[in-house]
Amino acid sequence: MTDTVAQASTVADAKAPPDTMAWDSGLRRLMMIYLPLGCFVLILLFPFHWMAITSFKPNAELMNYKEHNPFWITSPTLAHIKHLLFNTSYPHWLWTTMMVAIGSTTLSLIASTLAAYAIERLRFRGSPYVGLGIYLAYLVPPSILFIPLATVVVQFGLFDSPLALILVYPTFLVPFCTWLLIGYFKSIPYELEECALVDGATRLQILRRITLPLAVPGLISAGIFSFTLSWNEFIYALAFIQSGANKTVPVAILTELVTGDVYQWGALMAGSLLGSLPVAIFYSLFVDYYVSSLTGAVKE
Amino acid sequence: MSVTTLSSPTLIHRQPNWLVRLFDYKPFLVVMCLAPALGLLAVFLTYPLGLGIWLAFTDTTIGRKGVYVGLENFQYLLTDSLWWNAVFYSVVYTGIATFGKFALGFWLALLLNNHFPFKSLLRAIILLPWIVPTVLSALAFWWIYDPQFSIISYLLVDVLHWRTSNIDFLGSPWPARFSLIAANIWRGIPFVAISLLAGLQTISPSLYEAAMLDGASAWQRFRYITFPMMMPILAIVMTFSIIFTFTDFQLVYAITRGGPGNSTHLLATLAFQRGIAGGELGEGAAIAVSMIPFLVFATLFSYFGLARRKWQQGESND
Numbered sequence: 265m266t267d268t269v270a271q272a273s274t275v276a277d278a279k280a281p282p283d284t285m286a287w288d289s290g291l292r293r294l295m296m297i298y299l300p301l302g303c304f305v306l307i308l309l310f311p312f313h314w315m316a317i318t319s320f321k322p323n324a325e326l327m328n329y330k331e332h333n334p335f336w337i338t339s340p341t342l343a344h345i346k347h348l349l350f351n352t353s354y355p356h357w358l359w360t361t362m363m364v365a366i367g368s369t370t371l372s373l374i375a376s377t378l379a380a381y382a383i384e385r386l387r388f389r390g391s392p393y394v395g396l397g398i399y400l401a402y403l404v405p406p407s408i409l410f411i412p413l414a415t416v417v418v419q420f421g422l423f424d425s426p427l428a429l430i431l432v433y434p435t436f437l438v439p440f441c442t443w444l445l446i447g448y449f450k451s452i453p454y455e456l457e458e459c460a461l462v463d464g465a466t467r468l469q470i471l472r473r474i475t476l477p478l479a480v481p482g483l484i485s486a487g488i489f490s491f492t493l494s495w496n497e498f499i500y501a502l503a504f505i506q507s508g509a510n511k512t513v514p515v516a517i518l519t520e521l522v523t524g525d526v527y528q529w530g531a532l533m534a535g536s537l538l539g540s541l542p543v544a545i546f547y548s549l550f551v552d553y554y555v556s557s558l559t560g561a562v563k564e
Numbered sequence: 565m566s567v568t569t570l571s572s573p574t575l576i577h578r579q580p581n582w583l584v585r586l587f588d589y590k591p592f593l594v595v596m597c598l599a600p601a602l603g604l605l606a607v608f609l610t611y612p613l614g615l616g617i618w619l620a621f622t623d624t625t626i627g628r629k630g631v632y633v634g635l636e637n638f639q640y641l642l643t644d645s646l647w648w649n650a651v652f653y654s655v656v657y658t659g660i661a662t663f664g665k666f667a668l669g670f671w672l673a674l675l676l677n678n679h680f681p682f683k684s685l686l687r688a689i690i691l692l693p694w695i696v697p698t699v700l701s702a703l704a705f706w707w708i709y710d711p712q713f714s715i716i717s718y719l720l721v722d723v724l725h726w727r728t729s730n731i732d733f734l735g736s737p738w739p740a741r742f743s744l745i746a747a748n749i750w751r752g753i754p755f756v757a758i759s760l761l762a763g764l765q766t767i768s769p770s771l772y773e774a775a776m777l778d779g780a781s782a783w784q785r786f787r788y789i790t791f792p793m794m795m796p797i798l799a800i801v802m803t804f805s806i807i808f809t810f811t812d813f814q815l816v817y818a819i820t821r822g823g824p825g826n827s828t829h830l831l832a833t834l835a836f837q838r839g840i841a842g843g844e845l846g847e848g849a850a851i852a853v854s855m856i857p858f859l860v861f862a863t864l865f866s867y868f869g870l871a872r873r874k875w876q877q878g879e880s881n882d
Contacts, residue, residue: 382597
């Protein structure tokens, strides 16, 4: 019924001259904007709902759709999460992942702040080419690097050590952060630095006392983005880490919790939920920075 | 404010310490600033890239240093039906997934560009699939695609009664391929939508007003204003998307590991299977190197997209 009405109104609107603003009418708005938006949100969020609901379902409900409505839980249980926290090394994996993410984020923030400052503010001959080179580094995907990198990691004696991940992750973090920070440094007026130069400040003092304080939003964006990317990284962690204790959360769930032919979906989903929570919480605190860094990096 | 802190007496009477002067010497400072970033990239990116190309021409295995064997690895790959299979699926996967992501992502961006309540909240929620670790959402998809307890099957069979039997998502080649593509599209939509939304917001409303005065229809406004104005950003986002979809690894590794019957191997998962799991580093490297021509092509696409934007906006080459 509503469909035909909507169609009729579309036809009417198509015929009406556009300057009447008739297309903004309520029903058409509902059909053209809210309904598709609703579908998008539903589909984009459903896997998370499914993940969360599975983590709290007792096994009996998990495997019986006839008697229990699968979309809801009748008797929620914490058994899967308890199993995960006390019978596996999940807390240890979380800790390792956290350390790796913090370490590589710090390292790449320092490296890329200095590089972006040199490229954008010190303006030496050939600085645009260095910038372009760093940008191109971003286009080299980990999938073509992990095999030779594995041999490099073995050569350095870092195989099976989280330190290898801290050193390797900057290869994709530094290009991104540098690019983002160049954009932020560009937006800081050059006159401020000139004033400081006239007053006799050294270049490093200018960086520390003027440029960096003004670039704090950029640093936060770059920092949270790096943290998320290193938390989510998979292929290097899979290739370079062998012992169960040193694995990061994404790798550990896939290689340590998936055992045998009967998958423990409750525990797997609880692990996925807990592994996603830190980034999700982090994200909810800094949403605007995420969006601006995502779009800023693309627009640059 | 910052200027007042700097004109404090300590700075005016600073001693001409040699260390301070060294760090104020511009060439030295440039080198010092670039050293950490370029050092890291040289050791862990440029060197491995070169090493990877060298390994592709050797018969190195794990634990044994290989010798130069020329094009032997590549000749072998050309006769290897699994490699052809992976190339085929990589192209299909990239093609369909990119098309799906951009069609749906562009649509979502256009929807989000309207005014409605809770807009920023909605924008935040929509990015979630992109923020959460891919492997973990892939596990959720694996569970959604379960042969026995798939929620989609339940919906189609028991709720809607459209089918009589469960769908076997991952058990046979083509359903498995499309299931993976669907998961990839799901994960890619937010990134595309949010990037394109940023592009949409830079289009000046006066253009639409002018077009409406001239009597342009909604489709004409989209076709002759929105789309051309979005071309540069579309080109960039698409290049990134193509590169990272073509070299995708996580989704396939987490959901099917290349199965059933090696039908869903992408080049990256095949390289992993041969190079790391199978120990044939040389052959794995050759498979990885065989992705490079495609990536070069995508990068050139990006470069010309950018160049076109600058030319259109009459910007100088900064």
